[in-house]
Structure formats: C-alpha cells, structure tokens
Amino acid sequence: MTGTDKTNGRHDHRPPLTIYLAAPRGFCAGVDRAIQIVELALAKYGAPVYVRHEIVHNRYVVESLKAKGAIFVEELDEIPDTDAPIVFSAHGVPKAVPEAARSRRMFVLDATCPLVSKVHVEAERLYGEGYEILLIGHEGHPEVIGTTGQLPPGAVHLIETIADAERFTPRLPDWLAVITQTTLSVDDTKEIVHALKERFPALALPRKDDICYATTNRQDAVKRIAPHCDRMIVVGSPNSSNSLRLVEVAERAGCPRAMLIQRAAEIDWPLFRGIGRLGITAGASAPEILVDEIIDAFKARFTAEVKSVTTAEEEIAFKLPRELREMPAL
Template sequence: MPPHSAEHSPSTRPALNVLLAAPRGFCAGVDRAIQIVELALAKFGSPVYVRHEIVHNRYVVESLKAKGAVFVEELDEIPETDQPVIFSAHGVPKSVPQAAKSRNLFAIDATCPLVFKVHMEASRLHAEGRKILLIGHAGHPEVEGTTGQLPAGAVTLIQTAADAEAFAAEDPSRLAYVTQTTLSVDDTAGIVAVLKRRFPAIVGPHKEDICYATTNRQAAVKAIAGKVGLVIVVGAPNSSNSLRLVEVAERAGCPKAVLIQRAADLPWDAFEGVSAVGVTAGASAPETLVDEVLEALRQRFEVSIEQVTTANERIAFNVPRELREPAA
C-alpha cells in the first residue's frame, strides 16, 4: 500500500508479514541452568559464583548479575568462600570439579544433562580402548568440557568434512565419534558420512548427540526460510546454536539471515523491498528479547504474525538435589 504521507501513521505503515518459528528460544538445559543460579541465590543469598557465562546470552548474564551472581572465567578468581560455585550449562573438563574439591568449594554443576550424556559416552567409548573423534568447534566451552573428560591426546577434534577426509587413523578398527550438541544437523550428517565411508568399523553414539532443541530449532527455520526475504535470529555471537540457525536459514533458501542480540541491532536497511520476515531465537535467548523485536517491527510496519510450529517440546530437567531441599 503506497504511503499517503511521509509520516507513518498507523494506516500508512508498510505491511510486513512475520513468520515466527516454533520451537524457538530457551531449551530445557538453558532453563534449568538459569533456574539453578536463581534458586542458589534464593537459598544461599549472594554472592553466588558462576564459572563462565551460565548460558551464552548477555541479557541473561546481566539479569543474573543484577540479582547477585558473580561471573568468573576460572576458579582461581574466586576468593575462599562457603558460597555456591556453579559450573555452566556447557559442561566443564574433569579438572574443574577436581580443583573445586581440592579447595573445598561448594560446587553445583549446571551442565546440561544432554551434554553430560556426551561426556558419559566419550568416557565409555574410551574405556573400550577406542580413539575418540569429537565433531565440534574449536574453542567452544562444550568442546573443551568434553575433551577434558579424557586424558590428553585421547580426543581428536574434527571440525569439517575436510578434517574427516584428512584424518589418519592408527587403528581404524578402534575408532568412535561423539559430537557437540549444538551443531548443524546437515553438516554433521555430512561429516559422519565421510567418517563411515573411510572407517566402516567406526562406532557412533547410541542416540544422536545433537540435542533435540538444536534439531527442532533448525527444522523450524527450514520451514520458514523459503517463504521470507529475511530471517532474524535473536541470539549471541558466541552462541553456537544461534550461529547455526543463520547458516541453516541461508542454505534453506532465504536470501539473507542476520544474528542480532537485541531489537536495537535490527538492520533496517535489510528490510528494503522485503514483505515477509522470519523470526527465531537461539536456545539461550529469552522470549522477552523476541517480544522486544516484534514490538520494534510494529513501530515501523503494519505487522501480521503467523506462528509456524514444526514440533512441540515438553522436556524439562530436574535441578540438582542441593537446591531441591529447603534451607536448614
């Protein structure tokens, strides 16, 4: 509809159709990790120390800081204390709980149960005498946590199909692979296919390591990508699952996909000539930030919203026992 005047009065704002991907946003592991910090603060008061960002989202971290959480990168930044020390949802190398124990720190582990499953799997396969290939991204805390479950040199990181082609096995009959939980489903399938072709005896996890939430969020983006001119992913630049959603959107036929942290980051020039946009959020992004983006769109456009649901999630994880018992 052509504008009747230069001002965007409600009747003259350009129309914009928003396809809202579902599922999006928080997964059960993120939900649980945030709950662990909040329950620890409620039960033990502040400060509650958290090693590494509890989940990869600045808004979440800042809100927990405001409630009394103190974030550190390493345990040696924590003074002698009886207050809780929480490990992030991404999981930690074995050396971290050991260091906490040697200092008698009161540690609470917020590792996502699905990441913990990968740790157990890697340990089991290693105990069978197998060389472990970990499909994942170098430097990601989850990869560091999984690698750190086993002795140095027991795990080889495979980041790409090219890495899988180049890997030289000492004993092809004693190989196994596990994966980071937040990878691209399609990329990972490609890497696994190369490994299985080259090493037919390789053993994989009993059940796929990529978590249900990563898989579901990618499927939801695929369902909308071909119908819109722009996909907006709400998430953090260091969030692996959010970055994957941008890639999945572009590969599934969307001309342009962008990752933003908040509504203030919306790239308005990218809306030029676009009549439909897709909106989703990574597994560590709260729904508040999605609402903020929709509100910003309503300020400029006559917005109609259609939710596109590809799965219903009803998964929830229990919090650790220390936080379930009432305070003495």
C-alpha cells in the same frame, strides 16, 4: 499498499509485513535449568553466587543475573576462599575443574546440561572400551573443551570439517568412535559422519544422536519458514553456537539473507526496506522477552501480522540439583 488507522481515521503509511515466528524457539530445557540453578541459589543462599563461565551464551541473561548478585568468572582461581555456591555453566567443564573445586572444598552446583553430560559419559565408555575418539565440534567452544577434558590429553581428536575427516589418520581404523558437540548443524554433521564412515566402515556411532533435541527442533522450524521469507532474524548472541547454526540453516534453506541480532537496538533498518515477509526465531539461550522486543520494533514500522509456525512440541524438563529441589519455583 497502506491502510487506514480506524482508531483515529488517519492514513497509516506503514508498509504491510507478515512475520513468521518459528516454534520451537528460545530456551531449551538445559538452558532453563541452568538459569534456574543460579536464581534458586541466589534465593536460598543469598549473594554472591559465583558462576564459572557465562551460565549460557546470552548477554541479556548474564547481565540480568549479575544484577541479582551473580559473579561470573572464567577460572576457579578468580574466586576467593568462600562458602558461597560455585555454579558450573550449562556447557560442561573438564574433569580437572571439579577436582580443583574439591581440593579447595568449594560448594559446587553443577548446571551442566544433562545432554552434554550424556556425551561425557559416552566418551568415557568408548575410551574405556579401547576406542580412539573423534569429536565433531568447534575448536575453543566451552562444550568441546569440557568434553575433551573428560579424557587424558591426546585421547580426543577434534574434527571440524569434512577436510579434517578426510585427512585424519587413526592408530587402528577398526577401533574408532565418533561423538559430537550438542549444538551443531544437523546437516553438516551428517556430511562429516558420512565422510568418516566412507573411510572407516567400522566407525562406532553414538547409541543416540548427540546433537540435542532442541538444536534439531529449532533447525527444523527454520527450514520450514526460511524459503518463504525475504529476511530471517535469529535472536541470539555471537558466541552462541546453536544460534550461529540457525543463521546458516536459514540461508541454506532459501532465505536470501539471515542475520544474528541480540537486541532490537541492533536492527539495521535499511536491510529490511521493501520486505514483505520476515522470519524470526531464537537460539536456545535467548529469552522470549528479546523476541517480543524485536517484534514490537517491527510493528512500530510496519503493519505487521504475526503467524506462528509450529513444527514440534517440547515438554522436556530436567531435574534440579538435590540441594535446590525443595525450593519453590521462581
């Protein structure tokens, strides 16, 4: 089915397409705060501002901040002696990192997401009460490294799968507590917690769910639209945990094919030939400009109608570090 371009009378040979745009999508409060911290630090103190690890897992965001004067490093020993601000990323850091920064008298601005910090505090409380700690998460992810690093070596046991949960042997089964990475699949995590609870009925659970509101909301929005879509695009970076989980959630919810895409230039157009319904969402570290770019790319090839599907409203905002609170908003 094709239409007529009424502006010039020519026949429009572009096929029709309905785009279901998931909401909420994109930046969460923690990501927004972290990026603001780098931008405000650059505005107040000038370049350079050093950032330990990617401030958030998105190449576009990182490159944009580099262009403004941010310098990204993986470890503090890459930073020369300087009075310039050092920003810790939104994912959080092991305790040894701020300790090393203090020993060098570095000026630190901590952009750790407050919901990640909550998990850190929870881990310390549980450990102090004598619990053996299980952390559900993905090995090597910076958030997992940061949370594990709040406690002495060996105090935290990483559980990635149900198989891990089934073979874990605790020291004292009645003194076992679980915490989680904030960006996991809600459904996968429930299954792992259930497997642990079956084995260890006294398992202490978080007072409040560790998986953050933004991760939960974005997964719920995808579950709403995925069954109605021929394809689903998740805008995000391959090292973004919450974005990868959205791809998995979309396919489990009934979308025949979901894929992670960083920029419109990456779209493999043959995969979208013949589709009539496309779902689009974005991970919590993906800016809206990248969503707009991908929608525009489809509008150039389809007569596209965009329908927003909203499953929750988000009005959460987190305080900036005291040093930056007097700055005007950028």
